[in-house]
Amino acid sequence: MVRERYTEIIRQVAVNxxxxxxxxxxxxxxxxxxxxxxxxxxxxxxxxxxxxDEPMLWEKAEKALERGVEYPFGLSPxxxxxxxxxxxxxxxxxxxEEAEALVEGLIGMAPGLxxxxxxxxxxxxxxxxxxxxxxxxxxxDELSVDLMFKQKGSSGILxxxxxxxxxxxxxxxxxxxxxxxxxxxxxxxxxxPEGRKLPVMLTRENWSMPLRKLYTDLSGLSIGSGASxxxxxxxxxxxxxxxxxxQCSDPKRGCGPFFDMEGVVNEGFTLPLVDEGVVRTAFTxxxxxxxxxxxxxxxxxxxxDGVPCLSLPGLVPDSSDRTASELLRGDPGVLIVFAAGGExxxxxxxxxxxxxxxxxxxxxxxxxxxxLRVSSHLxxxxxxxxxxxxxxxxxxxxxxxxxxxxxxxxRA
Amino acid sequence: xxxxxxxxxxxSDVRVERVSSTVIAYTLGRLDxxxxxxxxxxxxxVFDGDRWYYSAxxxxxxxxxxxxxxxxxxxxxxxxxDHPVVKRLExxxxxxxxxxxxxxxxxxxxxxxxLLRRSFSPLSDRxxxxxWRGAYMDRHTRKHILSSKGADLRFDTQTTGLFVLFELSEGxxxxxxxxxxxxxxxDELESLExxxxxxxxxxxxxxxxxxxxDPGEYTVILSPFAAGIFxxxxxxxxxxxxxxxxxxxMMREWAVGSRVGPEALSxxxxxxxxxxxxxxxxxxxxxxxxxxxxxxxxxxxxxxSSVTAAALNEEPxxxxxxxxxxxxxxxxxxxxxxxxxxxxxxxxxxxxxEGLFVETVLHGSGLSTFTLAPSLSYLVRHGRIAEPVNxxxxxxxxMETLGMIDGLSDxxxxxxxxxxxxxxxxxxxxxxxxxxxxxxxxxxxVS
Numbered sequence: 001m002v003r004e005r006y007t008e009i010i011r012q013v014a015v016n017x018x019x020x021x022x023x024x025x026x027x028x029x030x031x032x033x034x035x036x037x038x039x040x041x042x043x044x045x046x047x048x049x050x051x052x053d054e055p056m057l058w059e060k061a062e063k064a065l066e067r068g069v070e071y072p073f074g075l076s077p078x079x080x081x082x083x084x085x086x087x088x089x090x091x092x093x094x095x096x097e098e099a100e101a102l103v104e105g106l107i108g109m110a111p112g113l114x115x116x117x118x119x120x121x122x123x124x125x126x127x128x129x130x131x132x133x134x135x136x137x138x139x140x141d142e143l144s145v146d147l148m149f150k151q152k153g154s155s156g157i158l159x160x161x162x163x164x165x166x167x168x169x170x171x172x173x174x175x176x177x178x179x180x181x182x183x184x185x186x187x188x189x190x191x192x193p194e195g196r197k198l199p200v201m202l203t204r205e206n207w208s209m210p211l212r213k214l215y216t217d218l219s220g221l222s223i224g225s226g227a228s229x230x231x232x233x234x235x236x237x238x239x240x241x242x243x244x245x246x247q248c249s250d251p252k253r254g255c256g257p258f259f260d261m262e263g264v265v266n267e268g269f270t271l272p273l274v275d276e277g278v279v280r281t282a283f284t285x286x287x288x289x290x291x292x293x294x295x296x297x298x299x300x301x302x303x304x305d306g307v308p309c310l311s312l313p314g315l316v317p318d319s320s321d322r323t324a325s326e327l328l329r330g331d332p333g334v335l336i337v338f339a340a341g342g343e344x345x346x347x348x349x350x351x352x353x354x355x356x357x358x359x360x361x362x363x364x365x366x367x368x369x370x371x372l373r374v375s376s377h378l379x380x381x382x383x384x385x386x387x388x389x390x391x392x393x394x395x396x397x398x399x400x401x402x403x404x405x406x407x408x409x410x411r412a
Numbered sequence: 413x414x415x416x417x418x419x420x421x422x423x424s425d426v427r428v429e430r431v432s433s434t435v436i437a438y439t440l441g442r443l444d445x446x447x448x449x450x451x452x453x454x455x456x457x458v459f460d461g462d463r464w465y466y467s468a469x470x471x472x473x474x475x476x477x478x479x480x481x482x483x484x485x486x487x488x489x490x491x492x493x494d495h496p497v498v499k500r501l502e503x504x505x506x507x508x509x510x511x512x513x514x515x516x517x518x519x520x521x522x523x524x525x526x527l528l529r530r531s532f533s534p535l536s537d538r539x540x541x542x543x544w545r546g547a548y549m550d551r552h553t554r555k556h557i558l559s560s561k562g563a564d565l566r567f568d569t570q571t572t573g574l575f576v577l578f579e580l581s582e583g584x585x586x587x588x589x590x591x592x593x594x595x596x597x598x599d600e601l602e603s604l605e606x607x608x609x610x611x612x613x614x615x616x617x618x619x620x621x622x623x624x625x626d627p628g629e630y631t632v633i634l635s636p637f638a639a640g641i642f643x644x645x646x647x648x649x650x651x652x653x654x655x656x657x658x659x660x661x662m663m664r665e666w667a668v669g670s671r672v673g674p675e676a677l678s679x680x681x682x683x684x685x686x687x688x689x690x691x692x693x694x695x696x697x698x699x700x701x702x703x704x705x706x707x708x709x710x711x712x713x714x715x716x717s718s719v720t721a722a723a724l725n726e727e728p729x730x731x732x733x734x735x736x737x738x739x740x741x742x743x744x745x746x747x748x749x750x751x752x753x754x755x756x757x758x759x760x761x762x763x764x765x766e767g768l769f770v771e772t773v774l775h776g777s778g779l780s781t782f783t784l785a786p787s788l789s790y791l792v793r794h795g796r797i798a799e800p801v802n803x804x805x806x807x808x809x810x811m812e813t814l815g816m817i818d819g820l821s822d823x824x825x826x827x828x829x830x831x832x833x834x835x836x837x838x839x840x841x842x843x844x845x846x847x848x849x850x851x852x853x854x855x856x857x858v859s
Contacts, residue, residue, distance in 0.1 A: 014838075016464075016740075019658025023719075024464035025485070028738055030453075031470060049451040050470030067446035067521075114658055117837055146838070155665045156780035157655045225440065225543035227579035229586065287444070306435070306447045341783025343774060343804060346586035349624075351804040351859060353783055371781070373859075375804075412781070412807075 002075055003058065004130035006034040006261065008304055012122040013092045015099040017147060020107050020115045025096055032304040035061040043071035047305020069307055073286040076263030078133030083258060085140040085251035088121065088170050095121045098172065102145070105176045110183040113149045116158075120144045126257045136259045140251035143170055160186065160338045160356035163205050166254060167397040174396050181365055182358075190359045190367030193332045198409045199387060200374060201324070201333040201360055204254075204400040207317070209336070209352065213344040213378045214245065215312050218273055220284035220299075224292025229348055229378065230279055237278045238379070240386040244318035245274040247283050247297055253399065255314030262286055262308045264298030271297050273315070274382075285310040317403060320388035324402045325362030327387045333402075334369065334409055335360040348378035353412055360402075362390075371412040381405050416476055418560035421488025423459040423498045425559035426475055427695060428452065429737045432517035433551040436528050440544060441536075448521065453737040455695075460486035461495045464719075468738040493561075496722035502698045503561040509554060510692065511570040511596070516550035519598045524548050531574050531604035540616050544578040549830050550598065551843075557697040565697045570596050571688055571843050573830020574604050578612070580619045587619040589772065589787055594830040596686050618788055622800035625789070627859040631767035632806065633760060633792060633852050636825035638770040638784065640846030643679050644748050644834070646782035646810045648846075651681070651705045651713075652731070652743040652836075653720035663724070665811075666711060673709040673814040678751040680704055681715055683730055688829050689747030689845040693730065696741050700730035705748075706814075715743045735839045744836060750848030753820025760819045760852050762795040768858055769797055770806070783807050807857050819852035 012028040034047045035057045044064030046057045090098060099119045106115055120142070127137040144166050150159040162179055192198075202209060222228035230238065248255040250269035259265045262285060272280055284292075285300035288310045301311025320327070335358045342352020354372040358365050376385065382405070390401035418424045430452045437445040451470075456478045458465040465482040469475060492498055516524075528548040535544050550572035557565045573594030580587045591611045595601050634642055649655075656662040683691045683700025693699055696718055704712040716724075717732030720743055732741035761769075771788040784806040791798040808816075826847035833841035 018654065021658070022463065024466060024740065026466035026468070026740060028468045029470075030468060030738065045447060047449060049453055050472075064446065064448075067443075069443050069446050116654075120838075150659070152659070153661045155661055157650055157662075158779065221439065221543055222579070225579070227542035227581050227586065227588075231581075291440075291442075302445075303435075303447060305449060307445050309437075309444055340779065341775075341777035341781075341785065341805060341807070343785035345802055345804055346588055347584070347802075349802075349804060353781060353805070353807055355779060355781070375859075 001037055001039040002131045004036040004038070004075070004128065006036070006304055007127045008032050009125040010122060011092065012120060013095045014118050014120045015096060016118050017103055017115050020103065022100060022103060034304040037061045037065065038071060038075060039065055041070055041072035043069050043307055045305055045307055071307065073290060075130060075132055076134050079265065080135040081265065082137040083251070085138060085256060086123065087168055087252065088141050088143045090121060090143065090170055092121060102172055102175070105172070106179060109176065109180045112152055112187070113183065114152055115147045115149050117146050117148050120146065124256065128259060128263050130263070134263045136263060136265070138251060138257035138259065140256035142254070143167055163203050163337060164395040164398050165205050167395070168399050169397055171397065178395055178397070185358050185365035186368050188367035190369060192369055192372070192409065192411060196408055196410065197406050199328055199331050199333045199404050200407045200409065201335040202403040203394040204398060206336055206339065207403055209339060209342065210381045211315050213348065213350070214315060218282055219310065220282035220288035220292060220294050221310055223282040224288065224294060234279050234281060239274055239277040239382040240384065241277045242320060242386055242388040243274055243277055243382050244272055246270040246316045246318055247273050247299060248314040248316040249298065253316060255316065260298040260300040261302050262298070262300040264296065264300065266298050283313050317389045319391045319401045321391055322388060323362065323392045324390035324404065327390055327404045328362045332366070333360040333362065333404065334372070335365070336374070344378065350377060350381065351375040372409055373412050374407050374409050376407040381407065419458065419479060419483035419488070421490055421492055422483055422486050423492055423501070423560055424479055424483070425457050425557060425563065426454055426479070427737070428454045428472065428556040430554045431551065432515065434516065434521065434524060435547060435549050436525055437545065437547040438528065438532065455734070455737045455740070456482060457740065458482040458486050459497065461489055461492055462487070464740070466740050497718050498561070500718045500721050500728050501559065501561060501696060503559060503563040504565045504693065504697055504699060505563065506565060508565070508567040508692050511552060511568050514597050514599070515552045516570060516572050516598050517552050524550070527601065527603055528574060531608060532576055533605055534609035534612055535578065538612060540580045540582055540619060541612070542579050542581045544576060546576040548574050559697065563697045565693060567692045569691050571830065572596065572598050572601050574601065575830050576604060576608055580615055582619055585619050587615055589615045592830050594688055594828045596690055614788065618800045622802050625768070625801040625803045625858060629855050630858045631764050631852065631854050632856040632858070633764065633767065633769045633850055635771045635850060636848050637827050638773045638786070639750055639848035639851040640827050641773045641776045642782070642784060643750050643848055644745060644844070644846040645776035645778035646813065647679055647705060647778070648681065648745045648748045649778050650810065651715050653714045653716050653724055654743050657720060657723045666714065668711055668713065670711045671709055672711050672811060673706055674817055675709045676753045676820055677706055677709050677814065677817055678704060679706040679748070680751060681731065681745050681748045683746035685747040685826060685845065687747055687826055687845040688843045689745065691733065691746055694732040694741060695734045696732040698728045698730045698732060700746060703729045715745060717741055717743050733842060735842045739839050742836070742839070744842055745834065745844050747826060747845040749824065749826060749846060750820065750851060752822050752824045752849040755819050755821055757821045757823065757850050760821050760850050761792060763819060763852065764792045764795060767792040768803070778810060780810060781807055782810050782813065804859050813853060813856065816854045817851060818854055821850035823849055
């Protein structure tokens with residue numbers, strides 16, 4: 001019998017803003033511990049939130065073997081690695097003052113807007129240990145400025161979100177400077193450029209809009225079972241040469257921890273699922289890889305006290321060697337800031353209303369566009385219409401570029 | 413649990429949650445998960461009249477220390493009891509646990525497992541079904557709220573449910589659909605077998621026969637499921653009063669007493685309806701109640717926590733809810749539904765010469781413009797359901813669309829989901845329910 005223990009500790013400070021006023025501060029300090037035992041091709045699990053009676057929980061996990069959950073896979077062997085991947089040089093103790101100054105700065109520069117929601121600083125410590133010598137630990141952090149805003153006098157619930165919202169580093173002056181440009185563009189209405197097909201630009205905050213279809217159709221379960229649009233197409237060039245899509249577990253790129261729930265660690269913390277347009281593999285955990293004869297990519301997630309299972313890994317498109325201006329080739333870009341309610345149909349067709357979009361020339365925001373409707377298809381977005389991901393970052397506080405592709409854009 | 417001392421000059425409360433839950437899951441016929449979880453944890457709040465200070469703790473022994481630590485950051489005031497927020501907080505006392513004798517934690521796990529296994533039996537021997545996952549889920553949450561105003565309240569909530577997600581494929585055609593059921597007691601939960609078999613038959617026909625819809629303006633009949641999502645997404649979220657704080661424009665648009673729909677239209681939120689949204693008290697200890705958001709076409713109310721009620725000089729409605737011990741209560745829905753009208757379902761369809769019937773929906777969203785992403789949809793011709801069509805999205809302005817509702821059937825169906833799954837800001841998923849009658853709406857934008 002092999003024993004394995006998973007631990008996650010989350011420490012978070014969240015400052016809540018309501019009507020442009022800080023109305024609450026929340027602290028969180030939560031420890032979750034999962035206990036797994038493996039025996040005769042079966043797995044048994046148990047867990048605790050907070051303090052725990054360790055012998056009792058190992059006993060409970062052993063008892064759970066009787067449930068009959070099969071796990072006939074090799075356990076991750078000896079590997080010792082401990083990383084501190086924290087990026088934000090901000091202590092929890094000074095965070096409230098920093099958030100207060102940030103909100104005050106926002107109100108000063110945009111008195112016509114009402115801000116709501118949260119500014120959060122989270123530090124995660126995750127570890128996985130087993131009797132075979134696996135000993136992995138990662139500490140990483142996240143700073144999120146999840147602030148929505150609306151114009152005073154607007155009848156909507158909200159008019160948009162501030163971007164950037166998640167950042168690789170923190171500098172209040174730089175951030176306020178960027179938010180100032182954003183708010184200025186918001187208050188400058190511009191017309192939608194001529195032409196039905198226009199370049200659409202997405203910052204990291206909205207990459208999931210087109211990637212969500214690949215989260216379903218690059219899944220090992222979907223590809224292996226024949227349900228995916230990509231089933232039977234591994235090894236085939238399906239997408240644009242400009243698309244290299246990485247499964248990413250790099251905490252420095254906002255995809256931590258560097259190991260999955262089965263203890264799999266990829267070299268350099270990335271693994272290409274699509275390489276220059278060619279579908280290389282599906283993302284898999286051990287169960288899915290074994291079931292469909294696919295390579296193991298280390299995409300296991302799951303509950304802290306459950307059986308590891310196939311989950312959605314970080315998907316990051318590799319950046320090109322061209323800047324946003326070069327990718328736009330002189331065309332004006334439609335930067336989508338806020339789009340809710342869109343959907344891919346199972347055949348890959350895509351349509352979404354866009355509640356807030358800005359016109360962008362590749363180096364700066366030009367103004368606020370009217371409400372739009374954007375439509376395309378998976379194989380066009382990442383195929384002939386894919387221009388690439390810019391090598392210059394969308395913000396001085398992030399490392400991620402703009403994803404740019406052509407799509408049908410019309411006024412709502 | 414006892415609290416030795418609430419800090420003076422401050423309002424404070426503690427919400428202790430004791431949670432028992434089960435998840436049993438299968439993928440393509442193999443058992444993936446069999447998880448039983450029990451834990452106790454707490455959320456602590458302190459209010460000084462200007463700011464709230466919160467802490468989520470997984471050690472009950474540290475509750476007193478957390479109270480004291482939060483209090484040290486706050487600014488006590490002698491008149492805190494007179495603050496409008498504090499005056500609105502109810503100080504209920506008593507034991508209102510309704511599921512103590514029927515807790516899912518006392519049900520034999522083998523019986524849960526067997527119910528799930530019977531549910532997915534219709535999936536075998538169907539060549540179009542390429543992938544599927546099925547799960548049984550339950551959760552019994554017992555809450556104990558203690559406050560500096562004297563609240564000492566115990567109540568509980570419970571959900572239990574089944575769902576199966578399946579993916580069909582034939583040639584280049586793909587389709588994905590779910591079947592589910594949910595309730596509050598294990599004994600009332602039935603196998604999905606019959607419903608799933610019928611849904612699979614319907615989905616296979618849809619996969620083979622559906623074609624893209626011609627975009628345009630349609631008269632749309634929403635099923636109770638679709639109508640419930642419309643009520644929840646398009647109107648319910650706008651009724652959550654935290655969106656109105658500090659916003660005179662919203663207050664003008666949402667002035668109680670304004671006409672916003674036809675006489676026949678009433679939309680309700682009610683935490684006392686058994687199902688995913690059932691909660692006898694909210695997470696501030698306020699008793700839940702039936703709130704008319706729209707009554708006979710007139711805007712009649714909104715959903716409040718104590719904070720939003722005080723800010724708008726109204727009364728709490730028992731809608732201060734959180735998804736769990738790690739989060740603060742904010743205004744959220746419970747069970748939100750459109751009240752039935754007087755037409756029969758047949759009469760409703762007979763009034764449509766050419767239109768669209770939306771039976772199931774993948775998701776919806778609601779801002780000033782709402783969206784519905786339909787799944788199973790059919791054209792309506794001469795009052796009858798005709799061929800299946802693929803619809804990407806239905807959109808419309810919320811207020812204008814309410815005015816275009818011209819028919820409601822006479823039956824009410826509350827959707828019985830396995831726990832619901834409403835998201836708001838960082839808090840997802842919250843257990844809610846929704847529903848309504850069949851609803852006919854003119855001039856909806858379909859693409």
